[in-house]
Amino acid sequence: MKINILTLFPEMFSGFKSESIIGKALEKNLLEINIVNIREFCYDKHKQADDMPFGGGAGMVMKPEPLFRALETVKGKVIYTTPQGVRFNQKLAIELAQEEEITIIAGHYEGIDERVVESKVDLEVSIGDFVLTGGELPAMMMADCIARLVPGVIKKESYENDSFFNGLLDYPHYTRPAEYEGMKVPEVLLSGHHKNIETWRLKESLKRTYLRRRDLLVGRELSKEEKKLLAEIKRELGK
Numbered sequence: 001m002k003i004n005i006l007t008l009f010p011e012m013f014s015g016f017k018s019e020s021i022i023g024k025a026l027e028k029n030l031l032e033i034n035i036v037n038i039r040e041f042c043y044d045k046h047k048q049a050d051d052m053p054f055g056g057g058a059g060m061v062m063k064p065e066p067l068f069r070a071l072e073t074v075k076g077k078v079i080y081t082t083p084q085g086v087r088f089n090q091k092l093a094i095e096l097a098q099e100e101e102i103t104i105i106a107g108h109y110e111g112i113d114e115r116v117v118e119s120k121v122d123l124e125v126s127i128g129d130f131v132l133t134g135g136e137l138p139a140m141m142m143a144d145c146i147a148r149l150v151p152g153v154i155k156k157e158s159y160e161n162d163s164f165f166n167g168l169l170d171y172p173h174y175t176r177p178a179e180y181e182g183m184k185v186p187e188v189l190l191s192g193h194h195k196n197i198e199t200w201r202l203k204e205s206l207k208r209t210y211l212r213r214r215d216l217l218v219g220r221e222l223s224k225e226e227k228k229l230l231a232e233i234k235r236e237l238g239k
């Protein structure tokens with residue numbers, strides 16, 4: 001899979017590409033992340049990437065020419081990160097991870113000229129209802145979320161236990177020491193009894209989802225076991 005990111009600030013992506021899981025995945029050529037510097041496509045003397053808005057008003061708008069030129073050099077579905085977009089989520093990440101190549105435009109200033117959106121952008125995506133100085137962090141977040149779904153980037157087991165993978169929030173995690181500052185790890189996790197551990201984890205996931213994100217339970221089919229555990233949870237909570 002290849003992810004192109006068009007940006008005026010390529011240096012923002014150097015750590016993202018060199019460190020940790022993404023860094024290793026790129027080393028192993030499991031995927032490709034191609035950072036395209038929009039500035040290189042500004043052919044005028046002052047390399048102007050933005051200009052004043054027609055109709056007046058504060059702020060600047062990213063010029064269409066450099067973006068059209070930069071888009072000529074990449075392929076795949078074109079995504080534009082903007083507060084006006086559809087909400088990014090794991091489901092969309094999974095869909096995008098099926099693509100051979102995608103291109104993400106990281107906007108700046110007040111955004112990009114609408115003619116680029118109308119004629120080149122396939123999907124406007126928002127990572128949440130808040131405003132950032134630029135689209136680079138949203139682009140990085142989306143690339144991270146999509147990259148970890150590419151086979152080989154993370155171990156299959158941990159992907160299968162992802163929050164949202166089974167439609168529930170994740171269960172609590174513990175590691176050594178077994179007791180710290182007087183706080184003990186739940187006994188069942190030390191028992192080596194895999195079935196009991198699996199049941200405890202499922203119940204904790206259900207409890208957390210029920211308490212923190214009951215909306216996630218609305219659209220979700222519950223297995224017989226999950227229904228039983230949820231009934232236990234409600235009794236225990238006295239709700």
Ligand SMILES: CN(C)c1ccccc1CNc1ccc(C(N)=O)cn1
Binds near residue numbers: 111112127131132135
């Ligand atoms: C400057 N702004 C407001 C802007 C306006 C239009 C496009 C891009 C930007 C860059 N900023 C962004 C981008 C995305 C998100 C998001 N929620 O996904 C938040 N902020």
